[in-house]
Amino acid sequence: MSKDLKLIKVIFWDFDGVLMDSNAVRDLGFEKVLEEFPKEQVERLLNFHKANGGLSRYVKFRYFFEEIRNEAITEDQILLWAERFSIIMKNLLVNPNLLINETLDFVRQNQEKYRMHITSGSDQEELRYLCKSMSIENLFESIHGSPKPKKQWVKELIDSHDYNINECVLIGDSVNDLEAAQFNGIHFYGYNNNNLTVYNTNLFKFL
Structure with missing residues (x-):
């Protein structure tokens, strides 16, 4: 050192x-979990995600819905999106x-x-x-x-x-x-x- x-x-x-x-895999995870939404909105989230790598997915999902989509979202809904994301991550990241x-x-x-x-x-x-x-x-x-x-x-x-x-x-x-x-x-x-x-x-x- x-x-x-x-x-x-x-x-x-x-x-x-x-x-x-794992950063590229995290990018893919957001694309997969949010694939039902407009690509332009997901791209805005990915830009926010890449610029704020140290922030949690909870913050990022809240940003997506409240700031990008202008929708209210509850804590329980954020937890649900985070769990969906985590399932994808566990499948993709267990890779030595x-x-x-x-x-x-x-x-x-x-x-x-x-x-x-x-x-x-x-x-x-x-x-x-x-x-x-x-x-x-x-x-x-x-x-x-x-x-x-x-x-x-x-x-x-x-x-x-x-x-x-x-x-x-x-x-x-x-x-x-x-x-x-x-x-x-x-x-x-x-x-x-x-x-x-x-x-x-x-x-x-x-x-």
Whole structure:
């Protein structure tokens, strides 16, 4: 890891695009679950989804119906759409070939050096199912996802473990990951997204 992070003791990992090359599959999932709606509306959602990779599907489905379709939607309806999406994701993502070996090899080689958690915008139940199905859940101290926002999970983990924020870093591939790190006053390293450099962030490199 970069010498700039030599004092780091805790790593919060994003999942999609960082530990798993799943972003394109997530795109396909939204296309499939919303295939009954006009393509132009689904395309607008996909643009929002790609620009806000760290946000949960619950936020994205609400955005689709309220902001794009100008329709009211209840929490129960959002949960139903999220469950439909999750069924598609479980079928498509249990694929070890999608795992990003570079980051997972780093995790395996440094389990004794860092305390590591997954904090993702993906659905928590689905995320834990995927990690267990591909035998990587034991690489992390804990695995957390939506509907609780990423920034809240990071805060709760810092508080519950009494972590020193100066010794924590969040590694992610979206501006939402950067915002979660900034919200909690911890370090941030971008990964797999050169566009993050416009925010004056460093990119995570393996040495």
